[in-house]
Amino acid sequence: MRFAISLLTIIAIASVIGTVLQQNQPYPNYAIEFGDFWFQPFQWLGLFDVYHAGWFLGILAFLVLSTSLCIYRQLPGVMRDVRQYREQASLKSLRAMAHHVELPAAQPTELLAQSAQWLQAQGYRFKQVERQDGTMLAAKKGSLQRLGYLLAHAAIVIICIGGLMDGNLPLKLQEIFGQKAPELRNVPQSQIPPHSRLGEANLSFRGVLDLPEGAAGDVVFLNAGRGYFVQELPFTLRLKQFHIEHYSTGQPKLFASDIEVTDKASGKVTSATVKVNHPLIVNGIAIYQSSFGDGGSQLEFAAWDWFGKQAAPQTLNAVSQNSQAIEWNGKPLTLEFGDFRAFNIENLAEAAEVPGMAKMMQDARQVKADKKVKNVGPSIQFKVRDAQGQAREYLNYLAPFEQDGRYYLMSGVRSEVAAPFAFVRLPLDSNFTLDTFMRLRATLFDPTAWPQIARRTADKAQSEGAISAPYRPEFEQSLNWVLQRFSEGGFVALERFLDDKVPQDKRQAVAQTYIKLLQGAVIDAMAVAQTRAGLPEIALDEAHYRFLMDSLVAVSASFDYGSDFYLQPRSFKEVKSSGFQLTRSPGKNLVYLGSLLMVLGIFCMFYIRENRIWIWAGDGRVLLAMSANRRDEQTEREFAVHTDKLADLAGEHKEVQS
Amino acid sequence: MNTTTLNAPKATLAQPFWRGLKLGDHLFALVMLIAAGVAFGRYRSFMDGYEQAILLGCTLGAIALGWFWKPVRLYLPLSGLVALAGIGLYGDDLTRGQSAFWLKYVLASQSLVMWMCVLFVLATGLYWLGLARRSSTAESIASGMTWAAAGAAMSWFFVRWYESYLIGPDVGHVPVSNLYEVFVLFCQITALMYLYYEQRFATRRMGGFVLLIISAAVGFILWYSFERGAHEIQPLIPALQSWWMKIHVPANFVGYGAFALAAMLGVAQLLASRGILASRLPSYDTLGEVMYKAIAVGFLFFTIATILGAMWAADAWGGYWSWDPKETWALIVWLNYAAWLHVRLVKGWRGNVLAWWAVIGLFVTSFAFLGVNMFLSGLHSYGSL
Numbered sequence A: 001m002r003f004a005i006s007l008l009t010i011i012a013i014a015s016v017i018g019t020v021l022q023q024n025q026p027y028p029n030y031a032i033e034f035g036d037f038w039f040q041p042f043q044w045l046g047l048f049d050v051y052h053a054g055w056f057l058g059i060l061a062f063l064v065l066s067t068s069l070c071i072y073r074q075l076p077g078v079m080r081d082v083r084q085y086r087e088q089a090s091l092k093s094l095r096a097m098a099h100h101v102e103l104p105a106a107q108p109t110e111l112l113a114q115s116a117q118w119l120q121a122q123g124y125r126f127k128q129v130e131r132q133d134g135t136m137l138a139a140k141k142g143s144l145q146r147l148g149y150l151l152a153h154a155a156i157v158i159i160c161i162g163g164l165m166d167g168n169l170p171l172k173l174q175e176i177f178g179q180k181a182p183e184l185r186n187v188p189q190s191q192i193p194p195h196s197r198l199g200e201a202n203l204s205f206r207g208v209l210d211l212p213e214g215a216a217g218d219v220v221f222l223n224a225g226r227g228y229f230v231q232e233l234p235f236t237l238r239l240k241q242f243h244i245e246h247y248s249t250g251q252p253k254l255f256a257s258d259i260e261v262t263d264k265a266s267g268k269v270t271s272a273t274v275k276v277n278h279p280l281i282v283n284g285i286a287i288y289q290s291s292f293g294d295g296g297s298q299l300e301f302a303a304w305d306w307f308g309k310q311a312a313p314q315t316l317n318a319v320s321q322n323s324q325a326i327e328w329n330g331k332p333l334t335l336e337f338g339d340f341r342a343f344n345i346e347n348l349a350e351a352a353e354v355p356g357m358a359k360m361m362q363d364a365r366q367v368k369a370d371k372k373v374k375n376v377g378p379s380i381q382f383k384v385r386d387a388q389g390q391a392r393e394y395l396n397y398l399a400p401f402e403q404d405g406r407y408y409l410m411s412g413v414r415s416e417v418a419a420p421f422a423f424v425r426l427p428l429d430s431n432f433t434l435d436t437f438m439r440l441r442a443t444l445f446d447p448t449a450w451p452q453i454a455r456r457t458a459d460k461a462q463s464e465g466a467i468s469a470p471y472r473p474e475f476e477q478s479l480n481w482v483l484q485r486f487s488e489g490g491f492v493a494l495e496r497f498l499d500d501k502v503p504q505d506k507r508q509a510v511a512q513t514y515i516k517l518l519q520g521a522v523i524d525a526m527a528v529a530q531t532r533a534g535l536p537e538i539a540l541d542e543a544h545y546r547f548l549m550d551s552l553v554a555v556s557a558s559f560d561y562g563s564d565f566y567l568q569p570r571s572f573k574e575v576k577s578s579g580f581q582l583t584r585s586p587g588k589n590l591v592y593l594g595s596l597l598m599v600l601g602i603f604c605m606f607y608i609r610e611n612r613i614w615i616w617a618g619d620g621r622v623l624l625a626m627s628a629n630r631r632d633e634q635t636e637r638e639f640a641v642h643t644d645k646l647a648d649l650a651g652e653h654k655e656v657q658s
Numbered sequence B: 001m002n003t004t005t006l007n008a009p010k011a012t013l014a015q016p017f018w019r020g021l022k023l024g025d026h027l028f029a030l031v032m033l034i035a036a037g038v039a040f041g042r043y044r045s046f047m048d049g050y051e052q053a054i055l056l057g058c059t060l061g062a063i064a065l066g067w068f069w070k071p072v073r074l075y076l077p078l079s080g081l082v083a084l085a086g087i088g089l090y091g092d093d094l095t096r097g098q099s100a101f102w103l104k105y106v107l108a109s110q111s112l113v114m115w116m117c118v119l120f121v122l123a124t125g126l127y128w129l130g131l132a133r134r135s136s137t138a139e140s141i142a143s144g145m146t147w148a149a150a151g152a153a154m155s156w157f158f159v160r161w162y163e164s165y166l167i168g169p170d171v172g173h174v175p176v177s178n179l180y181e182v183f184v185l186f187c188q189i190t191a192l193m194y195l196y197y198e199q200r201f202a203t204r205r206m207g208g209f210v211l212l213i214i215s216a217a218v219g220f221i222l223w224y225s226f227e228r229g230a231h232e233i234q235p236l237i238p239a240l241q242s243w244w245m246k247i248h249v250p251a252n253f254v255g256y257g258a259f260a261l262a263a264m265l266g267v268a269q270l271l272a273s274r275g276i277l278a279s280r281l282p283s284y285d286t287l288g289e290v291m292y293k294a295i296a297v298g299f300l301f302f303t304i305a306t307i308l309g310a311m312w313a314a315d316a317w318g319g320y321w322s323w324d325p326k327e328t329w330a331l332i333v334w335l336n337y338a339a340w341l342h343v344r345l346v347k348g349w350r351g352n353v354l355a356w357w358a359v360i361g362l363f364v365t366s367f368a369f370l371g372v373n374m375f376l377s378g379l380h381s382y383g384s385l
């Protein structure tokens, strides 16, 4: 018993370790987290998979053994208790009981008969025997209480056996004896050698299978430390379609996969839809919806040159989750496409005003908040890797993003995986295209356009009387210079020049001048761009002016973009993928049976009272003794009632006699 | 040898329960059946077969509870009437919650929960006043307030359920789906269990201790809704769309409520053993007895809840046991109380060790209940802080 409690304590402590240390992560993660020094002993102790470590299973096995032994030892005693009435209990032992009473009684036989009736009415079963010293009526009730102990303990054994059946013990043993070894390489499934494959006969497993829409698979992958095993299935699973639905608030509402399962032996086809909480069970294998993702969608991009004079884009076709090599301005690059996401639901709540007490009370009274959630549309994430292996990651959105009535295309960039994306906003024109912006950008980067722009700006300035004729050449030169600087590095280039060349006390004023020049020049740059493209000039109004300013910011930001081009997502054909978990767990029913026994057992132990009553009569006397498994106030009450009744009966008979 | 009870008025035995049933019991059963019938008639289309079975089970369970513990025969119908008043005022328009006077200040779910909070805190104060002044008046008012608070929680449950459907038919669900909702449930269950023992052992002197833990939960509820806006009704994510949730969660909270109650009695017992309040509290042994009874009930329900959780996990995660942190901590809690019961029943232990153990048990339980959500990551999508 003490030993059992110690084991239980060890199990509890081991379990705590398993919850604090994330289990079954890829091994390199642990090595990074703990360093090589600790990684080795931790791995040796099996701390990365505590619940399947040899010592843990050993303790469980020991617990099963000791509980079984306990049952084995107790069983005869319990069965004896359940079956027997202990009608041969000696008067001495009855008189030694805490609850007993002895009265004179004249006609013991009748008294016993009436007592028997009384006890029977109270739900007692009894047995009456003639003994040398008189007649004994032995009665009892609630024997299930004693069985409860057996049930609860048998339940533990049964649950553990069920759990061991579903655990990976057989596989672990095969690993120890070298018959099986996990595959560590990343190779196509068909090339995985037999000693890393598990046959259809495998008793129990739990593995995952990811399928793009339209694809089929007939194996699952089982995680095993650094590597994995391939488990063969008796059927082929095909994903027809994956569905996802959202609530109006943006939370996911439904994940479901339409699947088709074809039995290999019989060819029988089962079609079904599996959802979270609604698995499909085929041949004793349960198929669960467990994850979803992008299964390689077809994408079409407009690839815009950032820095060249070229204003028109090229078309680029790609497939998400795939890599492709390209050459851009003579440089070899690899595009590594990641997730395509058709929905991006964002919470666009304004920066919360600081709530006052009244506002808080108001909020606390409402069960529905006005959330501004919005689907900002499809996005694609990808990396651009150069010949040296350096990569930057991009996140580009397909749909225009509205801000203060103006529309942009958003592109995020980062150079480290953990860093947040820095976004560039590319302004859209009144037709919701990038054409106007790109025309302007190409003109700003074209040195032959600068004198033309400068001339136009100077003309305007002179006609408005802002500059005088002698000052004009200098003004044009300044414009040219500012445009050139800007095309070399955006606002940052101008700033760098200020820092290097202009005394500190003048910088502010000079900077103001540059900005003014640029703001004036960009209007004319746009006009020049339009004229060159054979398009009418755009009337300068508030909206157009904002567009031009946004364009300057975007062009300036392109110097930090880290790529010579921008991939504008233009269209897509989505292919989703669904992650299934497949489980075979024959021990499940045993575990459920054990659980049922456990509940029954606990109920019996706590809520059924086991009472025994002996009534002995002989020698002109009657003796009542009672034993109960629990000594509490109800026991006292029951004893009092029985004593009363016996006194009544004995009294009656005395009267009859006298 | 104990014959003194013979002098007491003639003792009677517990009869088979149906013979003890009176008119009130039958009326109560009738009211419950009618209520369930109406709910079934009106909302059948929202329920699948399992949910209809749960409705039937709940109705029979409520009738049994009322027969077993008589005050429930008033408690349930009265809370139901209050809830009906709220639902009637809403009609089919959620915005009436902000315009109709009675909804705004009393009957909307958020108003009810505020009343519950206020009443629990006042009751705590009065129980302590009663203990300090030996005032049975204060104690009986406190007891009444606790009943009222538990009633507000029951009405809250129904009104909130209705409100969730007003937000959107696809949003509607029974309010046991997140940490905020189950905290209200926790307060209600702990209070009702306490009230049962209060009546059963005919003493109101334990109230101050038990209501302290409820007040702590009330503090959490207020913080959680004011700071985090947790009271807003959210739709159910796919993992929670399961009828298992509807029984797994409440069963768990009977367990948590009972363990919390036992721990507070453990505190009372420890104080009494040092002579603090000893003359005012129920006897040391009575405290121990109630503590044992609470843990026994809690253990039974916690076992059932854990098993239901395993069956749910088998549907949702593809395995009845995944050593997910929440599951594992449930096992630790379970082992802890199994050991507690072993030493009491098998070894016959009594006294301060068990009291300390029950108090520590509350910390283990709280970690399983809250700490896991805060500090550990796992599959439980349920109520992270």
Ligand code: HEM
Pocket: A001, A004, A008, A063, A066, A067, A069, A070, A071, A073, A074, A149, A152, A153, A156, A602, A605, B338, B341, B342, B345, B346
């Ligand atoms: C569910 C609640 C449980 C109750 C109420 C309970 C009750 C008991 C009782 C009454 C005994 C005394 C047997 C005797 O020595 O006469 C006992 C012994 C024992 N229990 Fe439990 N038990 C429970 C759960 C468990 C669990 C979970 C385990 C371990 C996994 C366990 C393992 C043992 C062992 C090993 C003994 C010692 C048997 C021996 O020494 O012969 N029990 N238990």
